[in-house]
Amino acid sequence: MRLSEAIRLGAMISPQTRGHFFRRAVCNKESVIATCALGAAALAVGGSIFHFAGPAHSRWPILGVLVPERELPAGMVAPRSLRLADVIIMLNDKEGWLRTEIADWVDQFETRQQSEVNPSGTFVQAGDPEAPDADDSEEGAIAVLR
Numbered sequence: 061m062r063l064s065e066a067i068r069l070g071a072m073i074s075p076q077t078r079g080h081f082f083r084r085a086v087c088n089k090e091s092v093i094a095t096c097a098l099g100a101a102a103l104a105v106g107g108s109i110f111h112f113a114g115p116a117h118s119r120w121p122i123l124g125v126l127v128p129e130r131e132l133p134a135g136m137v138a139p140r141s142l143r144l145a146d147v148i149i150m151l152n153d154k155e156g157w158l159r160t161e162i163a164d165w166v167d168q169f170e171t172r173q174q175s176e177v178n179p180s181g182t183f184v185q186a187g188d189p190e191a192p193d194a195d196d197s198e199e200g201a202i203a204v205l206r
Contacts, residue, residue: 063122063166063170065104066104066120067098067101068159070095070100070104071158073100076094077094077099078156079153081095082094095159097148098116100159123143124145127142133147136151136155148166
């Protein structure tokens with residue numbers, strides 16, 4: 061399951077929270093677990109509120125891909141290079157996006173990255189000398205699947 065799909069599915073089964081992956085909340089007088097966008101993805105695939113980061117990055121290696129500044133959502137300013145996981149957290153916590161809006165943006169990012177997929181499924185930095193068709197330019201130097 062793609063990350064964007066997992067975010068959408070998780071958003072259907074839990075309310076949203078900000079500033080936490082998971083947080084106990086009261087909804088209609090019931091105690092529920094609220095999730096951020098990444099927490100929703102983990103919940104959707106049977107993840108636990110414990111040991112979240114490692115399994116999420118193993119399941120969706122794209123979380124570690126650097127997002128080029130030109131691909132950041134409109135109006136978002138990055139203080140440094142951001143991995144996809146960082147962008148998702150900022151969209152959820154700082155920008156106040158709904159998880160479905162985040163899933164839509166992630167879906168577009170995944171689609172753009174799909175054009176860079178190599179069957180081995182490992183990530184490399186674009187311009188890596190071991191990457192096929194690598195050149196020495198820094199233009200477009202983003203992390204891609206290989």
